[in-house]
Structures are given as C-alpha cells and as structure tokens.
Amino acid sequence: MSNDIAILGVGMHPWGKWGKNFTEYGVHAARAALADAGIPWQDVGFVSGAATMRCGYPGYVAGATFAQALGWQGAQVNTSYAACASGSQALAAAQAKILSGECEVALVVGADTTPKGFLAPAKGYRPEDPDWLRFYLGITNPTYFALYARRRIDLYGDSEADFARVKIKNSEHGFTNPNARYKKKFTLDEVLNSAMVADPLRLLQICATSDGGAAMIVSSMDYAKRLGKTNPVKVAAVSTVTPTFASAVVEMPDIATDSAAAAGVEAHSFRAALPVKAYEQAGIGPEDVDVAEVYDLSSALELDWYEDLQFCPRGEAASLVREGVTRLGGRLPVNPSGGLACFGEAVPAQALAQVCELTWQLRGEAGDRQVSGAKVGITANQGLFGHGSSVIVKK
Amino acid sequence: MSDKPVSAAIDGWYSLDHEQPHLIGAQCTVCGTYYFPKTISYCRNPGCDSSSFNELPLSREGKIWSYTNACYQPPEPFVADDPFVPYAIAAVELEREKMIVLGQVIKGVGVDELKVGQPVELALEALHEDDDTIKVTWKWRPQA
Numbered sequence: 001m002s003n004d005i006a007i008l009g010v011g012m013h014p015w016g017k018w019g020k021n022f023t024e025y026g027v028h029a030a031r032a033a034l035a036d037a038g039i040p041w042q043d044v045g046f047v048s049g050a051a052t053m054r055c056g057y058p059g060y061v062a063g064a065t066f067a068q069a070l071g072w073q074g075a076q077v078n079t080s081y082a083a084c085a086s087g088s089q090a091l092a093a094a095q096a097k098i099l100s101g102e103c104e105v106a107l108v109v110g111a112d113t114t115p116k117g118f119l120a121p122a123k124g125y126r127p128e129d130p131d132w133l134r135f136y137l138g139i140t141n142p143t144y145f146a147l148y149a150r151r152r153i154d155l156y157g158d159s160e161a162d163f164a165r166v167k168i169k170n171s172e173h174g175f176t177n178p179n180a181r182y183k184k185k186f187t188l189d190e191v192l193n194s195a196m197v198a199d200p201l202r203l204l205q206i207c208a209t210s211d212g213g214a215a216m217i218v219s220s221m222d223y224a225k226r227l228g229k230t231n232p233v234k235v236a237a238v239s240t241v242t243p244t245f246a247s248a249v250v251e252m253p254d255i256a257t258d259s260a261a262a263a264g265v266e267a268h269s270f271r272a273a274l275p276v277k278a279y280e281q282a283g284i285g286p287e288d289v290d291v292a293e294v295y296d297l298s299s300a301l302e303l304d305w306y307e308d309l310q311f312c313p314r315g316e317a318a319s320l321v322r323e324g325v326t327r328l329g330g331r332l333p334v335n336p337s338g339g340l341a342c343f344g345e346a347v348p349a350q351a352l353a354q355v356c357e358l359t360w361q362l363r364g365e366a367g368d369r370q371v372s373g374a375k376v377g378i379t380a381n382q383g384l385f386g387h388g389s390s391v392i393v394k395k
Numbered sequence: 396m397s398d399k400p401v402s403a404a405i406d407g408w409y410s411l412d413h414e415q416p417h418l419i420g421a422q423c424t425v426c427g428t429y430y431f432p433k434t435i436s437y438c439r440n441p442g443c444d445s446s447s448f449n450e451l452p453l454s455r456e457g458k459i460w461s462y463t464n465a466c467y468q469p470p471e472p473f474v475a476d477d478p479f480v481p482y483a484i485a486a487v488e489l490e491r492e493k494m495i496v497l498g499q500v501i502k503g504v505g506v507d508e509l510k511v512g513q514p515v516e517l518a519l520e521a522l523h524e525d526d527d528t529i530k531v532t533w534k535w536r537p538q539a
C-alpha cells in the first residue's frame with residue numbers, strides 16, 4: 001500500500017521510421033503525458049530519462065536532454081541505460097525518489113531514432129567485446145531467439161503454426177492502435193510463407209526496430225489525492241533483478257553460458273526470476289493478473305514469457321494461444337497493444353510503452369483493444385547483459 | 396579453399412590442431428568454475444572471490460542444446476562469402492564444464508540434419524580469408 005506510486009499521465013509518440021531527432025519524440029510523449037496528468041511542466045521535480053546509445057551524446061544524457069528541450073526549470077535529473085529495460089530502470093529511479101519523499105512528481109521518458117536493419121556493434125577489431133565477437137562469428141539477434149524457439153519445438157512439441165498464431169493474434173490486437181507502426185492483419189499462410197531468417201523463425205515472426213517515444217508522469221499518492229485523483233492506476237512493483245549465477249540459457253550477446261560446475265552452484269533461468277520479484281514486491285500472484293504486455297522479440301519468445309510469468313506450467317504455453325486464452329476476449333489477453341510485432345522495438349521507450357498500454361487498459365481507455373474489467377497488469381522484458389524488467393500496475 | 400597460410404580468427408581461443416582441436420578455457424583454482432573465453436581476471440561465482448585461474452583445454456565433444464541457421468548475411472564485422480552462403484549454428488552443452496558454447500556448424504550440414512541432444516565435436520574451418528591468410532575458427536561437427 002505505502003509502496004505504491006500513482007500514474008497521473010501517460011503519453012506516446014507513434015512508432016515508425018520518421019527519421020526525426022529522438023528528442024522530438026520524447027518531447028511529444030512528455031507533453032502528452034503532462035496533458036493527460038493535467039499538471040504544468042513546472043511542477044515536475046525529477047526528470048528520469050532512458051538513454052539511447054545510437055543518437056550521440058544527447059542520447060547518453062537523455063534525462064538532461066529532455067529537461068532542456070522541455071525548458072530548464074530546475075528539476076533534478078537522472079539518466080538510466082539498461083538496454084531493453086532502460087525505461088523500467090528510469091521508472092525505478094522515479095519510484096525511489098518519490099517513496100523516499102525527495103520529490104512528489106516525476107517525468108519518466110524514453111525515445112529513440114534507430115538505424116535500418118540489424119543492430120550492428122561498434123567498429124574496429126575488438127574480440128574482448130562479446131557483442132562484437134558474436135557478430136564476427138556470424139551470430140545475430142535472431143540466432144538467439146531461434147535457439148529458444150527450436151527448444152520449444154523439440155522439447156514441448158510446439159509447431160511453427162503455434163508461433164504464427166502469436167503473430168496473428170498480436171497483429172489483430174494492434175490493428176487499431178494509433179501508436180502502432182504496423183497495422184496489418186496477417187493470415188497463417190502469410191506468416192508461414194514469409195522468408196526464413198533463422199530456422200524455425202521467419203521474417204514475420206521477428207520484431208523490427210522503430211523510432212518512437214513514451215513518457216509517464218508519476219507521483220506520490222498524496223499528491224494524486226490533492227489533485228483529486230482518488231483512485232489512479234498505480235505502479236505496485238518494478239523488478240529489475242539480475243540473473244543468478246549460473247545462468248543456464250545462452251543469452252545475447254554471449255558466446256557461452258556460465259559454467260555450473262562449481263560445488264553449490266545451480267543453473268538458473270533469468271527470465272523466470274524477473275516476475276517472481278515483481279509478484280513478491282506487489283504482494284499479488286499470477287492468478288490476479290488480468291492483462292500482460294510481454295517482449296515478443298520473436299513470436300516464440302512470447303510463449304516462453306507465459307511460462308516465466310507463471311500463467312501456465314512449463315511447456316504448456318502453446319495451448320493458451322491455441323485456445324484463445326491470450327487474445328482479446330480471452331481470460332488473460334497478452335499484448336493487447338499489438339506488442340513488438342506491431343510496434344518494432346524502440347529500445348529506451350519500449351518498457352515505458354508497455355506500462356502506458358497497461359495504464360490505458362486499467363483506466364478503461366483502450367478503445368477497440370480494451371480488456372474488459374482489467375484491474376491488474378504485468379509487463380516483462382529482457383535485453384542485453386542481464387538487463388530485464390517486470391512492472392506490475394494495478395487499479 | 397586457397398593454399399594461403401592458416402591463422403586463428405581470434406588468437407588464443409582455440410588450438411590450431413586440425414585433427415583434434417579444442418577450445419582453450421580457464422578454470423578457477425579455488426571453486427572450479429570453467430570460463431570461455433578464458434579472458435577472465437576475477438571469478439564470477441558470487442560465492443568465490445578468486446582471481447587465480449588455470450588455462451586448460453575444454454571438452455571437444457558435447458551435445459546439441461539447440462540449433463538454428465543464418466539465412467541472411469550478418470552485418471560487419473562478419474565477413475561474408477560472395478555470394479553469401481547460409482550456415483547452421485549450434486549451441487552445444489559440455490557435460491564436464493556444465494556450460495553451453497555457441498558456434499557455427501561445419502559447411503555443408505543443414506538444420507534438417509541436426510536435432511536437440513545430438514552428439515557433436517569441435518572442428519576448425521575457415522571463417523573468412525583476408526589478402527594473406529585463411530582465418531579459421533571453431534565449428535561444431537556432427538559425430539558419425
């Protein structure tokens with residue numbers, strides 16, 4: 001109860017390939033969030049930015065860059081970089097400031113402008129950098145997603161059609177989302193006939209990269225009450241836990257896992273640890289969840305998340321998508337926004353976009369993609385170097 | 396393959412013994428944790444604060460944990476043949492080391508010839524050529 005903070009406002013700049021400076025997307029999203037909250041920019045005491053590594057120095061100091069763009073007004077500033085979890089770490093920084101009483105209202109914002117095609121590493125001969133090394137050896141991001149997908153087929157009997165059903169579901173969800181980049185409903189044939197990229201994953205089952213921006217205004221529960229917002233959507237948990245040694249699954253960008261050969265060391269799954277911590281912080285369980293936004297870097301990976309979020313026992317996720325449990329109208333819709341399948345990844349904005357969507361869902365403002373009666377939502381994502389996050393929001 | 400001299404694409408990561416190549420790893424002298432690559436100066440086991448390691452050959456045989464392929468040419472620093480030839484990739488579990496090591500699968504072996512649990516062994520094969528040498532790397536080869 002006392003660990004909750006209020007979400008007063010959320011806003012996004014639509015995802016796409018707009019080719020503009022990332023600051024512009026961030027300002028657009030921040031102003032939308034301020035307007036949604038109904039508070040003036042001058043009331044914000046803390047600006048927590050999620051950094052981008054692809055837009056030069058202004059991206060490295062994103063918190064200050066956005067604060068300057070919105071007009072210096074003396075707020076405290078912070079920048080977080082944590083790959084795909086950057087937005088969640090920026091949110092965690094705001095949560096800590098607010099709960100400690102150091103500030104009442106914070107802006108959390110992330111935005112990115114992305115290059116075309118594969119995300120490539122910095123140049124030079126740098127074998128000591130695992131991200132450089134794996135590209136040199138011919139191992140790209142889809143390689144890892146495909147290894148996980150192949151495990152599902154060989155261990156659990158999942159099929160390519162199961163993965164395609166995830167894509168089809170998400171494409172139907174995102175079809176009317178004004179912030180989504182790809183608005184096209186796909187058929188099974190279209191997905192299964194798209195080009196093979198990394199067997200068993202095809203082009204239409206792997207997420208692209210996008211430009212985009214997302215922002216939130218969060219505050220103390222007291223401040224929300226003074227504004228007359230007696231029952232705002234609240235952030236109940238932000239989990240950014242690291243993996244536990246020894247990590248059992250080969251994770252991007254590594255070429256090898258940890259070794260679990262030492263006495264007393266067990267192999268652990270990282271993805272499963274993230275929601276466990278979030279559930280514990282929020283004091284709720286998977287049975288309480290009404291809606292989820294998960295990181296579908298590939299369609300098959302969405303199924304791994306069902307199991308990591310404990311929506312079903314290990315190995316049974318495909319049945320949830322086959323039976324329509326996770327589509328709109330089902331018992332537990334996943335990725336009502338359309339997910340990465342409809343957005344493409346805008347790294348520092350993506351974890352915040354997940355929370356924006358859940359906020360609209362819990363307020364009942366999600367329009368055609370509304371999950372009826374949603375009261376509890378959870379997000380999950382994972383990126384490079386042991387960075388990941390899971391955020392729980394509730395009514 | 397041309398008759399240029401052969402050299403390691405990444406120096407010191409594997410032996411250049413073409414019959415029985417092996418990856419060169421490190422092992423913590425205190426807790427026994429293995430590392431690959433061996434470029435380690437502090438043990439990452441949270442229960443161990445050692446900074447002392449022995450270099451050693453890793454197991455050259457393992458079992459496929461999972462596999463895939465690359466149908467499209469990766470970006471730099473990958474050096475592609477022209478035209479690009481797709482290749483398979485395997486993640487291989489080493490039993491003694493209790494770790495998984497990624498690598499390409501040798502040329503000519505496609506994903507339809509692989510399965511989870513299949514035994515494989517380490518091989519050396521060209522990764523690319525430059526003007527003077529053939530740069531070889533480790534790859535996984537299905538065992539007969």
Ligand SMILES: [Zn+2]
Pocket residue numbers: 423424425426427428438439440443444445
């Ligand atoms: Zn040790």
